[in-house]
Amino acid sequence: MPEPLQTEKNQSWAITLFTIGVFMAALDNGIISAALTTINSSFGVSPSWGSWGVTLYTLGLSVSVPIVGKLSDRYGRKKLFMIEVGVFGLGSLLVALSQSFPMFLAARLIQALGGGGIFIIGSSHVLAVLPKEKQGKALGLLGAMNGMAAVLGPNIGSFLLDVTGSWHWLFLINLPIAAALVVCGGLFIAETKEPEVKKLDLAGTMMLSLAILSCMIGITNLDGAKLSESIMDVKVYGYLLGAGLLFAALLKVEKRVENRGGDPILACSLLQNKVFQWTLVIGFLSGGLLAAVIFIPSYAEQYLHVSAEKAGYWMTPLALASGIGAWLGGAVTDKKGPVFSAVVSGVIAFTGFSLFPLWVTDKWEFVTASVIAGIGFGFLLGAPLNVLVSETAGQNKGTALGTLSLVRQVGLTLAPALYAGFITGGFDRIGDDIKNRLAKSGIPADQAQMPDIGGGLSSLQEQVSRIPVPAVKKAVSDAIEAGVASGYHHLYTAAAVISLCTIVSAAVLAYFRKPASSKKNASPSAGKAQ
Template sequence: MSDRERNRLLLVLFIGVLMAALDIAVTGPALPAIRAQFGMDVATASWIFGIYIVANLVASPLLAKASDRFGRRTSFLASVVLFGIGSIIVATAVDVTMLLIGRAIQGFGAGGIFPVATAVVGDVFPVEQRGRALGMIGAVFGIAFLLGPIIGGVLLLFGWQWLFWVNVPIMLLIIGLGVRLLPTGGGNAGGAFDWLGSIVLSTILILSALVLQGVGDLVKQGGSLSTAMIGMIAAVIVLLPVFVWAERRAADPVVQMALFDRRQVIVILAFAFGAGMAEAVTLYLPSLLVSAHGMNESAASFQLIPLVLAMAVASPLSGRVLDKQGAKPVVLGGVALMAAGLLVLGVMPRDMTMYYLFSVLFGFGIAVLLGASLRYMMLGETEPSQRAPAQAILTIVISVGQMIGAALMGAVAVSQVDTTAGYALAMVVTAGVMLALLVVGIWLHPRVQTAPESAPA
């Protein structure tokens, strides 16, 4: 494949990931209008996001595995079509049930887009160009955060439904380009489909997501674990060894257990978990600004723009450095920047100059990890037949880190009498996690990544 063909392919992947990322950014502004139309209370409205997250987690490993059995093109386009169908259902919803079904289908489709896109990069881009490609795709999330409120504000003038209708022409564009440009890849897996492993894993992910969201609500509202939550925790503990047993005996498992025998993979997943925890910081920044500086919520939200700009700039830049220097110095540098930024804000939470310094340091650091580095390293540690499932595992670990991080930081914040001091302490605690990751980084491979044999395009 020529460089020109690769760049055109990268554009297709970029548009697909951007479509899913924009949905997250525009749904927030639409929430008041959706609640008003359907008469939803706050608890019910939270499921507009909650059911999307749960479906996304469940879909990631399943659609990633589908790309091994049926090919990258088929799986990627199927994910995009599912996302589009979900968007149509949401836009035409006549009641809350129909709305949530549409959101679940959207989340399920979105779950396959990013892992399969990353696997495609591993299949068709040579090692010396993977960092650049992954960096461009990683920059999508910063771009979506910047464009989302603007696009959302304009489309809301015509009705909240248009925030979802707009996905339909984008879906059709991706299908038209993807049929011609996406490689088939994958499609080489043999053996019976792993139904048992798929069902058990899906159950574990659904229960885990419900428990973590429930714990997050308890932290905010107070209270203790319900009998139902305790039962879900017990079920997850019981099902985990069942899943491992099922995967070890399956002819074509959803998750290759041998992947976890590699120390480097475990180190990568540790960084993914830590990065997810750190990303949860962004959920509390507006509240910190409201508490420390007396801003209203709208003004506080706009103060996230410097951080997002830093992310959008750093992701493609770090990708290019990855291609030249390898992952270890880039990853450790990113973690160090995050730790420094968190300490600056934790020690001086009432100084806006320090907040802007934090935004630059933390924005660059989190973009380095989540933009390209972790996926770059995972591609280097997996064979073509494991690329997509491994990327899905990475996505799941990051998401679990986000949910645990949000609950942990919320618990730390409410532990203090002074609200600002509570948020500041949460920043310092998260900085401690980043410093611990620097120690874990000792075990990162120092070499520039060497590519395994490429899958057929």
């Protein structure tokens, strides 16, 4: 074992560097959202084309995560960390120097391929180096940075854009950080890797990459406003079907590789493990919980009437709470175990998300609910699931962590389409609600100044301010309030249900995690024998 591994000081340095790297990579997917309009204008592209700057980054993360996890097991985590950070820095430079939109998109993809594996490499290093009783806190710290960066990204992006006046600085700022991480990584991180090295599974790697790419494109093409219709679109079901076929073929190929004693990119024996399966289920659900956070600024703006310029700042309490939750999740995991921590997460998250539809009507109530929800889903961001995965992974820690991160990313990508459908459903009912309220007030709809519903919420609210008849104005305003409330209440009710599903999944996982002897003793026949 290398000498640096023996000193606690070098372990602290390594975890610090991994933490900074995780924060830098995770921040970049949120930070760009603050500058999308400016970037689109500078390249002269439409918003729909401009959104590919975010979509390609997400796709790149999804593809790189499981592959980098396997490579880090094989070639060394220190080496892969330095390569990943270097590629991320190169991608950041190319983004800032982009002279055309195609170059910008290509550079964003390079960025993602570099940033996608940093969290996995850091987590694998922690599990390989630290004693079990200290792993939870370290993984919780990495998870805290991952979650806080995703939530704080838009705010930090807005701040940098205001200070510098140029979107290029959102990416140039990564260069000195990446350079420092590469240099310090070479000095302070001890190399760790799995002892046995076999031939790289190139066929499996390509098939997995194509399956992930196809799946993520299909999910990205979902339209939350017309969910049932969009599922029937060939751009959705075609890609999803292709992903399913590729994944089925991949399993056959990987099973053959594993039976021959090779090193598959996706170990079938691991996928057949019940504990690992249910850990992936909870990972998918955690992505759904994290996705609910995306709608906090619009909730603050449309439901609590916060100005659009300040709505993003209302994510700050939740971001800080998620960081605290991730740290607490690590501490609880160290003391009580990962399953107990997952159950606690579900209970706290259920409480927080339930408060949104049941209680929140004012800003201080919103802060209270969002802090509780943030602590709840923060528990799952780092330690519990990573520890569970490491227990079942054996020598495939990087692969297992990469698979978990991928499944979480699928949940994070899929859930917004569902949530957006709830918001759209609430908005769609406004027109009928206006007519019903006018009828109850004795005002025929054909004699009232009915607003145009098709122009969006901001247009609708502007029209309301110009309605001269107070009774009509009140009926329309109340209908808008009810429609907005209905959409967001359904959204956060769904998040509360996902939290309940987390609790149930953790209970099922706990059953499969018991030793076989414990299950036998708990059976009715065993009870009679006693």
